[in-house]
Amino acid sequence: MTQHRSALFTFVAIASLVVGACTSATSPSPAASAAASTTPSSSAAASPSGVTAGAGGTLTMGLYQAFTSFDPWSESGTGGDSLSMQLHWDQLAAYDEKGTVQMRLADSITSSTDAKTWTIKLKPNLKWSDGSPLTSKDVIFSWKLGANPKQSYNSGLWTNVVGMTDWQKGPDFSKDFTGITAPDDQTVVFQLVNPNSAFESTLLNFRNFILPSAAILAAAPKIYTLDNKGVWALPFWQAPTIGEGPYLWAQTQTGQFMSYKPNPNWRGGALEFSSVILKPESSQAVAAAQLQSGDIDLAVVTLNDIAGLTSAGFQTGTALAPFPIETDFNDSGASRFTDPKVRQAFMYGCDRQGFVNSYLQGKGQAPVSYFFPDWVDKSSINLYAFDQTKAKSLLDEAKFDYSKPVVWMSWNADAKDRQAFLQDCQSKMKSIGVKIQIVNGLDVTNKLGQAGQWDLQTYGGYPINDPDQVSQFTTCSSLGSTPGKDNADFPNGHLYKYGGSNSVNWCNKQWDDLLAQAEKTTDQTQRATLYGQAQKIWVDQVPMMVGYRNVTVYAWNSKLAGIALYGDPGTLDLKIDQWTKAQ
Amino acid sequence: MGRWLLRRLIVTLITFIGFTVIVFTLMRLSPVSPVDLMLFNLRQQGGLSAVDMQRIHDDLAKQLGLDLPIPIQYVIWLKTFITSGSLGYSFNTGRPSIDMVVERMPPTLLLLGSALIIELVIGIPLGILAALRRNRRLDYLISSFGLSVVAIPSFFLGLSAIYIFSVKLAILPASGMFTPSRKSFDAIDWLRHLILPAFVLGLAGVGPILRYVRTSILETLGKEYLVTARAKGLTVTATVVRHAFPNALLPLITYVGLQVGLLMAGAFITESVFSWPGMGTLALNAIQSKDYPVIQAFAVIVGGLVLLGNVFADLAYAIADPRIRLE
Numbered sequence: 001m002t003q004h005r006s007a008l009f010t011f012v013a014i015a016s017l018v019v020g021a022c023t024s025a026t027s028p029s030p031a032a033s034a035a036a037s038t039t040p041s042s043s044a045a046a047s048p049s050g051v052t053a054g055a056g057g058t059l060t061m062g063l064y065q066a067f068t069s070f071d072p073w074s075e076s077g078t079g080g081d082s083l084s085m086q087l088h089w090d091q092l093a094a095y096d097e098k099g100t101v102q103m104r105l106a107d108s109i110t111s112s113t114d115a116k117t118w119t120i121k122l123k124p125n126l127k128w129s130d131g132s133p134l135t136s137k138d139v140i141f142s143w144k145l146g147a148n149p150k151q152s153y154n155s156g157l158w159t160n161v162v163g164m165t166d167w168q169k170g171p172d173f174s175k176d177f178t179g180i181t182a183p184d185d186q187t188v189v190f191q192l193v194n195p196n197s198a199f200e201s202t203l204l205n206f207r208n209f210i211l212p213s214a215a216i217l218a219a220a221p222k223i224y225t226l227d228n229k230g231v232w233a234l235p236f237w238q239a240p241t242i243g244e245g246p247y248l249w250a251q252t253q254t255g256q257f258m259s260y261k262p263n264p265n266w267r268g269g270a271l272e273f274s275s276v277i278l279k280p281e282s283s284q285a286v287a288a289a290q291l292q293s294g295d296i297d298l299a300v301v302t303l304n305d306i307a308g309l310t311s312a313g314f315q316t317g318t319a320l321a322p323f324p325i326e327t328d329f330n331d332s333g334a335s336r337f338t339d340p341k342v343r344q345a346f347m348y349g350c351d352r353q354g355f356v357n358s359y360l361q362g363k364g365q366a367p368v369s370y371f372f373p374d375w376v377d378k379s380s381i382n383l384y385a386f387d388q389t390k391a392k393s394l395l396d397e398a399k400f401d402y403s404k405p406v407v408w409m410s411w412n413a414d415a416k417d418r419q420a421f422l423q424d425c426q427s428k429m430k431s432i433g434v435k436i437q438i439v440n441g442l443d444v445t446n447k448l449g450q451a452g453q454w455d456l457q458t459y460g461g462y463p464i465n466d467p468d469q470v471s472q473f474t475t476c477s478s479l480g481s482t483p484g485k486d487n488a489d490f491p492n493g494h495l496y497k498y499g500g501s502n503s504v505n506w507c508n509k510q511w512d513d514l515l516a517q518a519e520k521t522t523d524q525t526q527r528a529t530l531y532g533q534a535q536k537i538w539v540d541q542v543p544m545m546v547g548y549r550n551v552t553v554y555a556w557n558s559k560l561a562g563i564a565l566y567g568d569p570g571t572l573d574l575k576i577d578q579w580t581k582a583q
Numbered sequence: 584m585g586r587w588l589l590r591r592l593i594v595t596l597i598t599f600i601g602f603t604v605i606v607f608t609l610m611r612l613s614p615v616s617p618v619d620l621m622l623f624n625l626r627q628q629g630g631l632s633a634v635d636m637q638r639i640h641d642d643l644a645k646q647l648g649l650d651l652p653i654p655i656q657y658v659i660w661l662k663t664f665i666t667s668g669s670l671g672y673s674f675n676t677g678r679p680s681i682d683m684v685v686e687r688m689p690p691t692l693l694l695l696g697s698a699l700i701i702e703l704v705i706g707i708p709l710g711i712l713a714a715l716r717r718n719r720r721l722d723y724l725i726s727s728f729g730l731s732v733v734a735i736p737s738f739f740l741g742l743s744a745i746y747i748f749s750v751k752l753a754i755l756p757a758s759g760m761f762t763p764s765r766k767s768f769d770a771i772d773w774l775r776h777l778i779l780p781a782f783v784l785g786l787a788g789v790g791p792i793l794r795y796v797r798t799s800i801l802e803t804l805g806k807e808y809l810v811t812a813r814a815k816g817l818t819v820t821a822t823v824v825r826h827a828f829p830n831a832l833l834p835l836i837t838y839v840g841l842q843v844g845l846l847m848a849g850a851f852i853t854e855s856v857f858s859w860p861g862m863g864t865l866a867l868n869a870i871q872s873k874d875y876p877v878i879q880a881f882a883v884i885v886g887g888l889v890l891l892g893n894v895f896a897d898l899a900y901a902i903a904d905p906r907i908r909l910e
Contacts (some may be wrong), residue, residue, distance in 0.1 A: 058764055066868050068675045078675075078872075229646060233679035254686055255860025257763045277763045282855035282864065286758070289742055290858075291755035293749035478690050 056272035056581035062299030082570030089209035136182035141213035198468030297356035298556035319565035326461030349391035506543035597624035671876030680880035691861030701785030710796025729790035741856035758858035840896025
């Protein structure tokens with residue numbers, strides 16, 4: 001009898017588990033339902049204005065990183081957030097897949113000849129999805145959130161705007177700016193303290209989405225008084241009621257998918273898809289499988305998937321990553337890397353182009369500096385072709401201490417390409433007598449992961465659209481100020497001063513002067529000349545090893561067409577209004 | 584019985600607190616804090632001066648409470664948990680971490696429950712068969728099958744299942760819990776989505792269960808009362824079904840209690856392969872982004888469930904078998 005009771009108990013326990021789970025999954029309580037599945041209020045779908053959703057049916061895209069929020073200024077900033085926000089929100093302008101500026105909400109962005117006044121003209125008759133007009137007031141409102149130091153971590157971008165330093169002291173963040181004004185409903189003017197010919201690239205920061213002032217103020221009347229945590233927690237960012245992007249958020253099924261419907265007031269006219277679905281993908285291998293099963297139409301995959309997917313009838317394509325895989329040489333006083341000859345030796349000693357040709361199947365790039373734009377002449381610069389003899393002689397000239405291993409930190413050991421690159425360099429440098437110890441920066445068991453205890457560190461670098469952006473992490477003024485403590489592994493103390501964006505501790509006055517001059521001129525020819533000179537300093541001094549630019553690989557259902565491939569997968573849907581899908 | 588239960592619960596509570604201390608401390612021993620990760624993301628966007636970076640670093644550490652010594656951080660966390668039931672707010676979404684974990688519980692419980700049923704429904708009969716055909720071809724075949732499903736990594740098994748059933752045969756969906764375009768709840772659609780992940784997760788547990796049952800039945804079959812039963816003319820089937828099987832099931836109760844934790848570990852991978860919207864996927868994302876509050880909430884809830892599962896298993900065992908003295 002007792003045995004039967006035990007069996008019965010086990011059965012009842014399991015059955016309860018399943019039934020309980022089924023019940024919860026299928027008919028949740030109102031509270032649970034609100035948390036697990038969010039849908040907009042009915043007013044959001046109101047007021048169609050003659051724009052008809054196209055015949056492309058449903059588009060399902062793989063979401064390569066999780067979604068967290070529609071708040072453009074939250075610090076999470078995942079790729080999932082970018083893809084979602086680009087569907088729902090829109091920007092004044094953005095870089096297209098070729099790196100050229102594409103006007104979006106703005107009709108024009110122009111500079112005065114002294115590069116101190118920047119005028120933005122909005123396109124005429126812009127509307128929010130509910131039919132209300134999108135005006136310069138919305139632009140100013142968006143900047144009030146983005147420039148508020150209590151709410152946005154990127155508030156420092158705007159310190160060159162007239163009056164901004166005072167405005168950012170608060171406490172009233174609702175008051176108008178003096179340096180950002182709206183003379184009429186379609187015009188916004190930025191006045192700068194110092195001339196900045198590259199200010200447009202700052203305006204195009206990918207987070208500068210234009211937000212609906214009336215809807216947000218209605219949902220959160222005290223938004224100006226909140227700190228970033230308070231803003232972040234606003235329910236509006238999980239369920240925005242209106243938007244101006246091509247597809248509007250419609251539903252979130254937590255952990256499963258997010259769905260979007262066409263914006264009836266989309267500025268670009270008719271849209272192809274009746275709905276867009278974003279589905280999270282845990283890995284590229286899973287994404288490739290789901291693509292083949294028909295669960296998704298488009299996904300980020302790997303180079304190794306190309307052959308199989310192509311033969312299975314899928315379209316594939318690659319795009320160059322906007323940022324390089326960068327290696328910092330620690331240029332602090334006690335380092336062996338203060339001598340530029342050592343840094344040059346590593347450029348010669350690591351076969352960057354060979355790595356691109358083999359590991360990246362020739363689809364990546366091995367630049368020597370951050371001066372990516374084509375208008376900076378690269379015809380006469382040293383490309384640091386692989387040359388072990390030269391590397392060895394440079395190290396000998398610099399009296400390099402071969403006895404100690406070089407600690408090379410990788411901050412993303414899961415990124416197989418980076419690990420392969422480091423191992424390739426390790427093996428090549430070993431053959432000329434340099435011992436390299438590769439360390440996973442996130443390894444909890446290895447104390448070398450702590451800041452400052454490295455000779456070289458590798459991570460995903462900066463996306464550079466304008467060479468002016470290089471100044472953000474290489475000038476003397478961006479050096480850190482907090483020295484590290486003494487450490488047994490490094491008797492001279494931590495090599496790295498933290499707190500600065502100049503993580504290599506490289507400081508060159510001539511470089512700083514050239515970048516400052518280039519920032520002041522609007523003459524593009526002169527800018528190209530000045531950046532050309534700065535590029536020579538970089539190539540000679542090698543403050544960082546710009547190792548290679550990876551590629552992002554996409555695969556999609558062959559029925560899809562018109563897809564512009566972006567190196568940053570978080571930007572892929574920027575031109576989704578131009579995509580089509582045959583039925 | 585009451586005193587035993589009280590003692591057992593006290594031990595469970597101490598274990599639980601010790602467990603939270605370990606989880607809390609281990610996460611914070613990582614040399615890269617969430618602040619570092621956030622700064623790397625911000626740095627990548629560019630445009631921040633050295634002063635800004637320093638300010639952000641300090642502000643973030645303060646806001647997240649990471650500027651305090653770990654023991655103080657733990658005491659604050661425990662106090663908040665006890666006094667308000669809050670396990671903190673997600674670093675990534677700003678939402679209460681407990682809400683984020685709890686809303687993912689139903690899919691996970693559904694998956695675990697289904698996987699457990701699959702384990703038992705497949706494992707028990709195979710275990711009995713293997714015992715009855717001891718050292719014969721069928722026994723070897725079943726044992727090999729049990730070892731194979733344990734040995735194959737779930738990630739590989741999951742992808743293979745997708746390839747066979749979703750890509751090649753196109754009879755089952757590859758991901759999610761239901762089809763996004765469905766208009767209302769559709770039980771068939773929902774079951775179709777459940778089949779692959781439940782089988783992949785469940786199969787991994789079939790091996791241990793069938794070995795458990797096989798050994799247990801063999802042990803029971805050797806007992807004198809069963810030899811007597813056979814000598815009195817009872818058929819093999821009757822001997823096994825009426826006498827050996829119920830007794831052999833007893834150790835399974837303990838195993839099933841422990842299995843909750845093992846299945847949860849397996850769910851990390853299975854949920855992630857099949858994009859199943861459960862706690863495993865959430866925890867995996869939280870670990871990757873160092874979202875401490877969510878990891879802690881996950882650990883507290885799952886750890887608590889596993890510990891309680893063990894208490895219930897002990898209790899069930901004690902009820903089922905009077906030979907076990909509780910006092």
